[in-house]
Amino acid sequence: MAEEQERYLVGLIGSGIATSLSPALHEREADRQGLRYLYQLVELRNGDVGELLLAARQLRFRGLNITHPAKQAVLPHLDVLAPEAAEIGAVNTVVFDGDRATGHNTDRYGFATGLARALPGVDLHHVVLLGAGGAGLAVAAALAEAGCRRITVADVDLGRAQRLAAALSRHAAVTVVPVTPEAVPGRLADAAGLVNATPIGMEGHHGSPIAAEHLRPDLWVADVIYRPLDTALIRAARVRGCRVADGGGMVVHQAAASFRLFTGHEPDAERMFADFLALTGGGNA
Numbered sequence: 001m002a003e004e005q006e007r008y009l010v011g012l013i014g015s016g017i018a019t020s021l022s023p024a025l026h027e028r029e030a031d032r033q034g035l036r037y038l039y040q041l042v043e044l045r046n047g048d049v050g051e052l053l054l055a056a057r058q059l060r061f062r063g064l065n066i067t068h069p070a071k072q073a074v075l076p077h078l079d080v081l082a083p084e085a086a087e088i089g090a091v092n093t094v095v096f097d098g099d100r101a102t103g104h105n106t107d108r109y110g111f112a113t114g115l116a117r118a119l120p121g122v123d124l125h126h127v128v129l130l131g132a133g134g135a136g137l138a139v140a141a142a143l144a145e146a147g148c149r150r151i152t153v154a155d156v157d158l159g160r161a162q163r164l165a166a167a168l169s170r171h172a173a174v175t176v177v178p179v180t181p182e183a184v185p186g187r188l189a190d191a192a193g194l195v196n197a198t199p200i201g202m203e204g205h206h207g208s209p210i211a212a213e214h215l216r217p218d219l220w221v222a223d224v225i226y227r228p229l230d231t232a233l234i235r236a237a238r239v240r241g242c243r244v245a246d247g248g249g250m251v252v253h254q255a256a257a258s259f260r261l262f263t264g265h266e267p268d269a270e271r272m273f274a275d276f277l278a279l280t281g282g283g284n285a
């Protein structure tokens with residue numbers, strides 16, 4: 001049995017999170033380790049993420065996961081940024097230690113590990129990235145670290161894409177080109193891969209970020225969305241003969257890394273992956 005002090009109150013702040021699998025993934029792993037662990041969903045409506053962080057501190061939360069649309073908005077409300085979060089410029093995990101709130105980013109690790117598992121040895125000479133928000137920043141950093149030579153990043157807010165390019169300028173081996181979504185079909189012509197890091201395709205944001213006609217059989221396609229797991233983009237890519245990586249890998253491996261930060265206990269990512277498959281009925285995480 002776990003010692004009496006090993007109790008953990010954690011949660012997730014974000015918008016449209018009612019169907020999140022994070023509570024189940026975390027709590028099942030905690031149960032196996034004999035920990036008293038409660039994972040709460042905190043819906044971000046019209047309130048300020050800073051107010052929610054303050055309330056969580058007062059309620060003695062051990063930590064929080066942060067998701068869309070607050071991964072960058074949370075930054076001014078933190079006391080310290082861990083190196084990977086400072087480097088990326090986005091936070092998806094907050095750990096409370098006394099009066100100090102430290103921001104971490106486990107999305108980069110989650111995406112990199114999930115992609116390597118789903119598509120081992122994939123060609124990274126040129127990747128088109130859709131979305132330059134918090135998830136896009138983590139994906140871009142993961143691609144750069146994995147040896148990607150060129151990233152074309154498209155966002156409806158060109159300034160945001162330009163800021164992502166500037167943030168990755170320290171990676172001398174990778175060239176990052178910011179564009180508007182209208183330029184994506186042409187940029188895909190010589191790309192090896194396509195990653196969707198926009199909300200398009202998730203519950204409440206139906207559709208695909210790009211028309212199926214622009215997908216080639218020799219293109220690999222990844223999506224960070226896991227609700228639903230089988231997004232319109234992933235379905236279209238399969239039909240076109242593309243190799244695909246759904247969002248399951250990223251969510252499982254970032255959750256495992258967050259669990260480690262919250263508890264100090266080593267999670268069993270394979271068991272968490274099995275939980276994910278049981279909860280969703282599939283995936284290639």
